[in-house]
Amino acid sequence: MPATPAWPPKSAPRLFVPPVLGPGAQRQIEGNQAHYLARVMRVAPGDTVILCDDATGEWAARVAEVGKRVVVLEVAEQLRAREAVPDLWLCPALIRKDRFDLVLEKATELGAARIQPVITRRCVADKLNLERARTITIEAAEQCARTALPDLAEPARLESLIGNWPGDRILFFADEAGGAPAAEAFAAARGPAAILTGPEGGFDETERARIRALAAARPVSLGPRILRAETAAIAALALWMGSAGDW
Structure with a gap:
């Protein structure tokens, strides 16, 4: 029986986005970030993107929609809290x-x-x-x-x-x-x-x-x-x- 793939995949694209993230939140990604996801990484509905907000930490999100200028993401779950760095x-x-x-x-x-x-x-x-x-x-x-x-x-x-x-x-x-x-x-x-x-x-x-x-x-x-x-x-x-x- 094949192993269940890890979720989220380690190769998922990673982006910093404002404002604070939370479970169930939806984000419309535009501009250079949308171009990166759609044209460079070629994400499709159902794919995973890792989001960070520089406040709560790191979240896994699924691609809901890919348009010409906008990529819509739905936040699924938190992966890590915001790290503490040395002062x-x-x-x-x-x-x-x-x-x-x-x-x-x-x-x-x-x-x-x-x-x-x-x-x-x-x-x-x-x-x-x-x-x-x-x-x-x-x-x-x-x-x-x-x-x-x-x-x-x-x-x-x-x-x-x-x-x-x-x-x-x-x-x-x-x-x-x-x-x-x-x-x-x-x-x-x-x-x-x-x-x-x-x-x-x-x-x-x-x-x-x-x-x-x-x-x-x-x-x-x-x-x-x-x-x-x-x-x-x-x-x-x-x-x-x-x-x-x-x-």
Whole structure:
């Protein structure tokens, strides 16, 4: 006797949708998401789609109707509650758009609770399209089966960020001038934390002195090699998750 197929299938498409979901709810999917379901994934009535609402968690839904511009879904049952992620902020300096896109994507996959872009004196970029950036984080969350989207903040100037830093949150400062080995510092830390990484040209001396003067700052080293800005952000986040996060 053949085994009963698992439901919902693991290969089902996954989407984030507003607002809050519940059993029996119906959702009309439009725009790019409808195109993805109908034209890319070629869903048909009866197929399964996994929905997340960034509030209650993950739900299985069945396709009720597929139109030219709209796909109608009926929510069937909850699969997982919204996950709890470690209280870690990633504060990467803005860099070139394509490279910062990578930081947004990987920070989401690795489990950052908040992404706080930072503008420093040597940044080659000083603006961020938040709508586009949010789309990148949503698509990354869909791909990696994350049920909680990272909080994405507007870029803040370094002076403002430091001046308003919450005293109960450790700020690990990836300082190219050196500091405690990052793995040791991360493993020993307790409570809310954040990681600050610099732009392509690094922090200047005035910025470095201002950061080090912050009581909550902990300068750390990411090793003997000079890392690209995006590599430093991703490597530091991965190391923290492996030492003190949810890995």
